Amino acid sequence: MNEEQKKAYKKKYKEAKQEGVRFWPHIIYKDLLMSFAIFLLLVGLATFVGIPLEPKADPSDSSYIPRPEWYFLFLFEFLKFIPGQLEWVGTVVIPGLAIVALFLLPFYDKSQVRFWKKRKIGISIMGVIVLAMVGLTVRAVATTPEMEETTVASSVREQVVQGEDLYSVHCVECHGPDGEGGEIQGVEGLEGVTVKSISSRDEMYTRSDETLAAITNYGQQDLGMPPYGLAYGGPLTKAEIEAIVAFMRYTWDDRIELPPEAVIATLPAWEEGFVPSYEVEISRIVKRNCFSCHRPGKDDNNNYLMGSYEEILTTGDNVENNLIPGDLNSYVYQTITGNPILDPDTGEVLIHQMPLTKLMKEDYIKMFEAWILNDMPETVEEAEALMATPTPTPEPTTEEATEEPATEPTITPEG
Amino acid sequence: MENAFKWLDERLGLNEIYAEVLDRQVPKVNWWFTLGSASLFLAIMQGVTGIFLTIYYVPSPDHAYDSINYIMNGVQFGWLIRGIHHWGASLLVVTVFIHLLRVFFYGAYKYPREFTWVTGVVLFLLTLGMGFTGYLLPWNQRSFWATMVGTEIAGTAPGVGGFILRVLRGGTDLSAVTLARFFSMHIWILPAVAMLTVGTHLYLVIRLGISHIPGEDE
Numbered sequence: 001m002n003e004e005q006k007k008a009y010k011k012k013y014k015e016a017k018q019e020g021v022r023f024w025p026h027i028i029y030k031d032l033l034m035s036f037a038i039f040l041l042l043v044g045l046a047t048f049v050g051i052p053l054e055p056k057a058d059p060s061d062s063s064y065i066p067r068p069e070w071y072f073l074f075l076f077e078f079l080k081f082i083p084g085q086l087e088w089v090g091t092v093v094i095p096g097l098a099i100v101a102l103f104l105l106p107f108y109d110k111s112q113v114r115f116w117k118k119r120k121i122g123i124s125i126m127g128v129i130v131l132a133m134v135g136l137t138v139r140a141v142a143t144t145p146e147m148e149e150t151t152v153a154s155s156v157r158e159q160v161v162q163g164e165d166l167y168s169v170h171c172v173e174c175h176g177p178d179g180e181g182g183e184i185q186g187v188e189g190l191e192g193v194t195v196k197s198i199s200s201r202d203e204m205y206t207r208s209d210e211t212l213a214a215i216t217n218y219g220q221q222d223l224g225m226p227p228y229g230l231a232y233g234g235p236l237t238k239a240e241i242e243a244i245v246a247f248m249r250y251t252w253d254d255r256i257e258l259p260p261e262a263v264i265a266t267l268p269a270w271e272e273g274f275v276p277s278y279e280v281e282i283s284r285i286v287k288r289n290c291f292s293c294h295r296p297g298k299d300d301n302n303n304y305l306m307g308s309y310e311e312i313l314t315t316g317d318n319v320e321n322n323l324i325p326g327d328l329n330s331y332v333y334q335t336i337t338g339n340p341i342l343d344p345d346t347g348e349v350l351i352h353q354m355p356l357t358k359l360m361k362e363d364y365i366k367m368f369e370a371w372i373l374n375d376m377p378e379t380v381e382e383a384e385a386l387m388a389t390p391t392p393t394p395e396p397t398t399e400e401a402t403e404e405p406a407t408e409p410t411i412t413p414e415g
Numbered sequence: 416m417e418n419a420f421k422w423l424d425e426r427l428g429l430n431e432i433y434a435e436v437l438d439r440q441v442p443k444v445n446w447w448f449t450l451g452s453a454s455l456f457l458a459i460m461q462g463v464t465g466i467f468l469t470i471y472y473v474p475s476p477d478h479a480y481d482s483i484n485y486i487m488n489g490v491q492f493g494w495l496i497r498g499i500h501h502w503g504a505s506l507l508v509v510t511v512f513i514h515l516l517r518v519f520f521y522g523a524y525k526y527p528r529e530f531t532w533v534t535g536v537v538l539f540l541l542t543l544g545m546g547f548t549g550y551l552l553p554w555n556q557r558s559f560w561a562t563m564v565g566t567e568i569a570g571t572a573p574g575v576g577g578f579i580l581r582v583l584r585g586g587t588d589l590s591a592v593t594l595a596r597f598f599s600m601h602i603w604i605l606p607a608v609a610m611l612t613v614g615t616h617l618y619l620v621i622r623l624g625i626s627h628i629p630g631e632d633e
């Protein structure tokens with residue numbers, strides 16, 4: 001550029017300034033208004049959109065689909081168009097050249113033309129690049145598969161609840177609903193093996209969280225405990241294992257108290273006249289005591305699934321007998337009170353007591369009794385409506401039902 | 416009061432600063448010209464909220480995730496501070512990029528503002544670098560795997576790729592060392608460089624005056 005051009009520009013600029021305004025207050029006012037608008041937008045986004053919850057980093061879970069920050073997505077998508085052996089061209093050469101081109105722009109574009117209509121080529125190139133970036137970003141968003149729903153515990157409470165659920169599914173069949181251990185029944189390969197309690201003081205005082213997580217992750221393979229961590233071929237992510245450990249620690253370790261806001265309501269003790277609902281009481285009892293055997297993927301449970309209200313009423317080889325409204329001859333009630341169902345002809349045990357190894361505590365059995373007698377209400381509202389009206393008292397048939405089989409010689413599973 | 420101001424002005428030159436920085440004649444411009452100061456505002460917000468976050472944030476793989484959880488649930492208004500920092504980062508990239516486009520569109524990178532442009536490109540890259548290093552810090556699945564892939568991409572450079580990868584990660588794997596490196600890049604090194612560059616950028620903008628909107632004959 002020559003001195004004349006410089007002079008010409010300076011003259012133009014001076015004229016523009018003369019027709020212009022004072023920076024203070026005219027320009028500053030606009031700037032502040034813009035910044036204020038952006039501030040409001042930020043507070044709005046932080047309040048109403050928030051930040052999506054993500055599970056903790058888990059280096060062993062390589063099934064996770066990597067998602068870069070959105071403004072790098074276009075680069076990511078761009079790489080998909082580059083054949084493998086030329087990858088470095090897409091990752092290094094092209095972005096590198098683009099950056100250099102951006103840096104040097106004022107040095108190779110030396111023309112003094114500034115009005116956009118006279119710089120059609122330059123504006124078009126930039127326009128195409130920007131459109132391509134936007135297009136690639138949109139394409140990347142549209143083509144990345146939906147993330148699998150992972151529940152992320154954001155508080156201790158949620159973590160303990162999640163841990164309880166996972167424990168109920170994965171651990172109860174060997175360790176019992178309360179980690180009490182005992183003889184294993186109905187688990188292939190470990191039939192009759194006795195496991196020690198994992199909820200005892202001995203256990204809780206001597207095993208740190210890290211140890212418990214490591215045991216769950218790797219298992220105790222020589223003793224029969226399978227590995228649960230993804231890294232060892234199990235089904236659980238690191239976050240899920242941590243949730244189980246949190247559940248164990250907060251429920252069984254008597255030195256630790258749950259922070260008050262995290263306490264999960266424990267089931268109330270049984271009281272005469274109370275009508276439980278599926279929603280609140282029964283589902284929780286079932287989850288901890290029955291679900292580990294009565295869930296999809298377990299065979300040998302007479303196809304009786306107990307994951308939802310629907311399932312509990314409509315599945316099972318003996319679906320018509322499992323839960324009969326108002327009738328304590330229901331198989332569910334009979335089995336949980338320790339009365340196996342016998343083949344009427346041969347006297348052979350068809351269905352053992354439930355759960356197989358140890359009956360549930362008295363309160364839980366009472367809950368089931370009241371629930372069945374009141375025709376198995378699903379929601380709290382239904383249950384409360386029933387409580388308002390006098391509950392049917394156990395009738396003579398009940399007595400018979402509970403007593404009768406007991407008089408016959410029964411073969412208990414332990415026997 | 417007046418005496419105190421006089422005393423200070425004599426030593427600090429407040430009036431001169433006022434005359435040079437604020438009370439100057441500038442061409443008439445439009446709303447697109449507010450994006451530079453909007454970027455500056457967002458950058459300052461990032462700095463302020465970021466400083467608050469470092470009070471509770473712990474840059475170690477064992478505690479980073481929980482410390483973020485604590486900020487979100489345990490600290491008064493922690494969610495707001497982190498929310499602003501999170502969204503501010505995205506918004507900053509957007510405003511800086513549109514600012515770049517407006518400078519390009521009006522040919523404002525030409526004489527005499529070439530060097531302003533060069534410092535601007537440095538700022539653009541620094542903004543992206545801040546985004547990249549900050550993304551790892553929450554140490555969640557998303558950030559971990561994004562960084563895994565991001566550093567792998569840097570590792571594909573012919574010849575020096577392996578070396579770059581090891582420098583970024585502080586080893587062959589993504590580990591506690593990586594987190595420590597990204598953290599110090601994010602809160603010390605990049606911001607320090609950015610502050611110097613923003614200073615230069617603004618000095619140049621004020622010294623040369625904001626460009627005017629080019630007329631049809633220019």
Ligand code: HEM
Pocket residue numbers: 447448449450451452453454455456458511512514515518523524528531532533534535536537538539542613616620624625626627
């Ligand atoms: C953190 C990032 C940045 C900050 C805080 C910033 C700040 C500013 C401010 C306050 C102005 C005054 C005029 C206006 O607001 O438009 C300005 C002008 C300018 N900026 Fe930036 N900027 C940033 C990034 C960039 C980038 C990425 C570029 C381009 C590569 C750039 C190039 C320029 C140029 C050439 C001017 C002079 C424009 C004119 O006089 O019309 N800046 N910048």
